[in-house]
Amino acid sequence: MEQPTLDVADLTVRFGGVLALDGVSLKVEANEIHGIIGPNGAGKTTLFNAVCGFLRPARGTIRYRGKALLGTAPHQLARLGIARTLQSLGLWPGLTVLENLLVGSRVRPNFFASLLAMPRADRLEWRLREQATQVLDELGIVSVADAHPAALPYGLQKRVILARALMAEPELLLLDEPASGLSAGEIDRLAELVGRLRRRMSVVVVEHHVDLVMAISQRIHVLNFGHVIASGTPPEIRGNREVSTAYLGEDVKTAEGGTGA
Ligand SMILES: Nc1ncnc2c1ncn2[C@@H]1O[C@H](COP(=O)(O)OP(=O)(O)OP(=O)(O)O)[C@@H](O)[C@H]1O
Ligand SMILES: [Mg+2]
Structure with a gap:
């Protein structure tokens, strides 16, 4: 069996009294698009920050292609083949x-x-x-x-x-809200682009735009208050009661008629 590209186990991150991530585990396979959804403050960006070495987890392990990633400095990530986009733009004007x-x-x-x-x-x-x-x-x-x-x-x-x-020619690409602020047409184009990237890398997409995540992901994890409340394929997530009642609500129904699966 090939090693997962990313293997996060029991990841726990605290900010003072706030438990931002509580025992989160997930695996991202090679050439997989993996969606992470969840409400504001669920811990999605914190997960990326932990993978990228921007913060020290209280507990847990992060492995990249079988090798422990904890303790790796952020500036070493590109060399390892990990690239990330930030929730804010961060371009040099x-x-x-x-x-x-x-x-x-x-x-x-x-x-x-x-x-x-x-x-x-x-x-x-x-x-x-x-x-x-x-x-x-x-x-x-x-x-x-x-x-x-x-x-x-x-x-x-x-x-x-x-x-x-993409300049880093990553094997693991972490996208934090790539669709925020985009028009419907631009989101379609983004879906097509990310779909093509999958041939040469694994992509983890954090997004509030549930239809997009459903359309492009092979598997999805749903976070809420630092916990994984569901994981599975897009159809499994759509059919998950806890997800639909606790978080997604009507979005799940609208996603059904979309481009998913
Ligand atoms: N540097 C920090 N210091 C203190 N608390 C933080 C810090 N970063 C995140 N938090 C807290 O951790 C929790 C998770 O935040 P995080 O930014 O990971 O959420 P998110 O799922 O990315 O939310 P959003 O969808 O709004 O981007 C929140 O309660 C947040 O206030
Ligand atoms: Mg965030």
């Missing part, structure tokens, strides 16, 4: 879109091998620019490479965020 992609991009080890014959440092810069252009093209935004992010519509800025995360 003074840089162009392309320059934003170059900041913090990771150079693959095999790439160094190919560079051995090339003496000049600007080859590296050239290669990274080429990669950034490819990523922008994949996301359909290569035409705005030289624009400043603040001049772009919000939906395009969100795509730049995704592009920047």
Whole structure:
């Protein structure tokens, strides 16, 4: 059996008196899109922060492709193949879109091998620019490479965020509310993009937009007050009484006619 890409077990995080996560366990398999849903304050972002080493859990383990991840510093994540987008945009306003992609991009080890014959440092810069252009093209935004992010519509800025995360060529991509603020058409496009990414990575999507999560995820975990209250396939989550009464309510019914399953 292949190792899960991400294996979180009994994760518990406290902020003073607040138990933000209480014994959360979940596995994300290779090439899986895994949805995390739950109301505000459920602990979704805290889960990402723990995986990324931004906080120290009180208890539990986090394994990435079979290796313990706790104690890994956030700046080491890109090298391991983990990339994340933040709930807020976090683009550098003074840089162009392309320059934003170059900041913090990771150079693959095999790439160094190919560079051995090339003496000049600007080859590296050239290669990274080429990669950034490819990523922008994949996301359909290569035409705005030289624009400043603040001049772009919000939906395009969100795509730049995704592009920047893809520069690391991650094997695990963590998306925190990628659909927030997007129009219905943009959400459809996002679903299609993330669906394609699955061929080369695992994706964990934290989202309030339940229809989107139902449509793109193979499996879903539902958090409430730091607890996993349900997990399973989209149809299983739709049919879960605790989820529908405790949290999703009418959303579950509207999702049924959607693009899921
Ligand atoms: N740095 C922090 N210091 C203190 N409390 C925090 C901190 N971060 C999160 N919390 C608390 O932990 C709980 C979980 O928060 P978290 O941000 O993970 O929720 P969330 O599910 O991402 O919510 P949202 O959908 O609103 O983004 C909340 O009660 C929150 O107030
Ligand atoms: Mg959050």
